[in-house]
Structures are given as C-alpha cells and as structure tokens.
Amino acid sequence: MTPTGLAAARKHDALPKADALAEALPWLARHRGRTVVIKFGGNAMVDDHLKAAFAEDILFLHHAGLRPVVVHGGGPQINKQLDRLGLDTHFTAGLRVTTDETMDVVRMVLAGQVQRELVGLLNRHGPHAVGMTGEDARLMTAGRAYAEIDGERVDIGRVGEIAGIDPGVVRALLDDGRIPVVSSIARSTDDGDSGVFNVNADTAAAALAAALDAEALMILTDVEGLYRDWPHSDDVISRLTATELDKLLPELASGMIPKMRGCLHAVTHGVRSARVIDGRVRHSVLLEIFTAEGIGTVVVPDDDPAEGTAP
Numbered sequence: 001m002t003p004t005g006l007a008a009a010r011k012h013d014a015l016p017k018a019d020a021l022a023e024a025l026p027w028l029a030r031h032r033g034r035t036v037v038i039k040f041g042g043n044a045m046v047d048d049h050l051k052a053a054f055a056e057d058i059l060f061l062h063h064a065g066l067r068p069v070v071v072h073g074g075g076p077q078i079n080k081q082l083d084r085l086g087l088d089t090h091f092t093a094g095l096r097v098t099t100d101e102t103m104d105v106v107r108m109v110l111a112g113q114v115q116r117e118l119v120g121l122l123n124r125h126g127p128h129a130v131g132m133t134g135e136d137a138r139l140m141t142a143g144r145a146y147a148e149i150d151g152e153r154v155d156i157g158r159v160g161e162i163a164g165i166d167p168g169v170v171r172a173l174l175d176d177g178r179i180p181v182v183s184s185i186a187r188s189t190d191d192g193d194s195g196v197f198n199v200n201a202d203t204a205a206a207a208l209a210a211a212l213d214a215e216a217l218m219i220l221t222d223v224e225g226l227y228r229d230w231p232h233s234d235d236v237i238s239r240l241t242a243t244e245l246d247k248l249l250p251e252l253a254s255g256m257i258p259k260m261r262g263c264l265h266a267v268t269h270g271v272r273s274a275r276v277i278d279g280r281v282r283h284s285v286l287l288e289i290f291t292a293e294g295i296g297t298v299v300v301p302d303d304d305p306a307e308g309t310a311p
C-alpha cells in the first residue's frame, strides 16, 4: 500500500527538505527582484549531470522571483574543437592566443554549441532562456587586449578588453521574465572593423554584473574557492574585502587571475558580493543559498557590514 500523509513525508525524508526551504527564506526574500549574474565555467561544464543540476538551480532562482543572468565559458570545449581541427592551443597570462582562424572556432563553439546546450537545458520546462553573444544589440564592445610579460606588451591576437557594456537588451529580457544566457564575445569598438573579440568569460561576467548593478556575482569553477597557498594547500579563503583582495592580486596565478580581478571589479562597481564556488558539486548554486555561511570564497566591498556571513 502507498503511504499517505505524514507517513509518506517520512518515507521521502521530506522534513529536512522542508526545513532547508524554510531556512532559505531570508536569502530569497532579500534577493527577490534582484539581478544575480552567474558564470558557469568550462571546467565545471564537462559533466552532463552537473549541467542539468546547474540548469535546475537557475530555474529555481528564476521561479523564486530573482533575475538570474548566465554568462558561460567553454575553454575545454574550445580546446577540444581546435584539437579536432588540428589547430594549436596557446595561452599567455591565462588568455587564449586568438588568431583569426582560432576566433572562428571560439565563436562557433561558444555561441553554436555551449550556449545552445545551456539554453536547451533551461528551456526544458518552458520558454525561459534566450541566448546571445556580446555582439547582439552591442551588449559588449571591446578593443584589443595585450598580455604583459616581464613588463613587455605582447600581442595575443583577437583577445578583447571590454570597452563598454550596453545592458539594455539584457534588462529588456529580464523585464520580460526571461533568463539571458550570454557568450563572452564582443563587437569591436572600431566601426571600421567588422570583427569580433574573444573575451575571457570571468571578465565578461564581472563587467556585466557591474553594468546591471547586480546584487551578486557567482563564478562556478573546478576548485572549492580561492586557496590560500595554491598549489601547496587546499585551505580555502572564505572571505575577503576589496582592499584585502587588491593586495593579494599580484600573487595569483593562471585561471584565478581573471576570476579574482573580476570579483574585485564587481564589488568596487556596486555589486554587493562576488563569490567563487565549486561547480563540480551538484547544485552548488543552491548550496550557496541554503548554507548559512555560504560556500567558497566571497569578496565584499570594504563597507560591507556583515562580518563573515553569506551575502
């Protein structure tokens, strides 16, 4: 016989679930109607179950009355496609050296593959998500970025440094109840150049969060957060003020550089908190909300009143 009433609730272990939902109420109430920018990193996107759980988390936020915006990466997926085509992969100072040929592949993989897949997952239960790149409606414009190595300016091809963000199209979609899903490709600021630039997805997410005056930026990646003494220890720094992070920036390496620079940019341009969390953990976005002290590393503005508490 199928259990009913309280017996059914016990069988499905429903009480802890109800408790967890109730505990999330203050966070949800504080963030209701607020914009949250979530960056889904390429390394956290390689597993189908993780991708499906990520889409569920975003839909949860959407249905709870928040305004989530997704910016996605796709570094490993781009590497794979370049490899298939027999093209080389080179990174300088954490940025992909992007020839015109590489740029075509970057655009094809980000806009045609990774973004389409995320939009598909988000639209499984309704017409929620709309995909775009920074080229659309001139959302993102960029000039040429150069890497700096030993004080020398090094040309790294069609890599973009964001020059401007016009968030109008994203705001219009949010007002229409949609979930924007953005690929980090920008239009050239030079009207004579019909080309596009490859922008690091962390940098793009942070710039968009600032331009949208977002409440929070969340960056999902393949580590627990910012490690204090990477790669020698896995002691995660749980909270940093903007000034503390600014002092730490010169010591950072590889993929953490654009992430932490992005967090600093966000919290010094109006975003109330920026967090790096472990995207390898299923439902990490919801875990961040349902855990009183939050997970990963949070960066807050210097005037943040909450000592060591989740945003």
Ligand SMILES: Nc1ncnc2c1ncn2[C@@H]1O[C@H](COP(=O)(O)OP(=O)(O)O)[C@@H](O)[C@H]1O
Residues within 6 Å of the ligand: 041, 042, 043, 044, 073, 075, 220, 221, 222, 223, 225, 226, 227, 228, 229, 230, 252, 253, 254, 255, 256
């Ligand atoms: N201090 C640090 N703490 C944690 N990870 C670090 C640190 N410094 C460098 N890293 C590296 O940064 C990587 C995350 O960046 P990246 O590979 O670009 O991720 P994503 O694809 O999610 O953008 C980690 O896997 C780790 O190898």
Ligand SMILES: CC(=O)N[C@@H](CCC(=O)OP(=O)(O)O)C(=O)O
Residues within 6 Å of the ligand: 040, 041, 042, 043, 072, 073, 074, 075, 076, 078, 094, 095, 096, 106, 159, 160, 184, 198, 199, 200, 201, 202
């Ligand atoms: C300039 C530059 O490096 N652009 C990145 C854009 C994608 C990205 O940032 O993806 P992840 O978030 O997965 O690293 C690239 O070509 O790989």
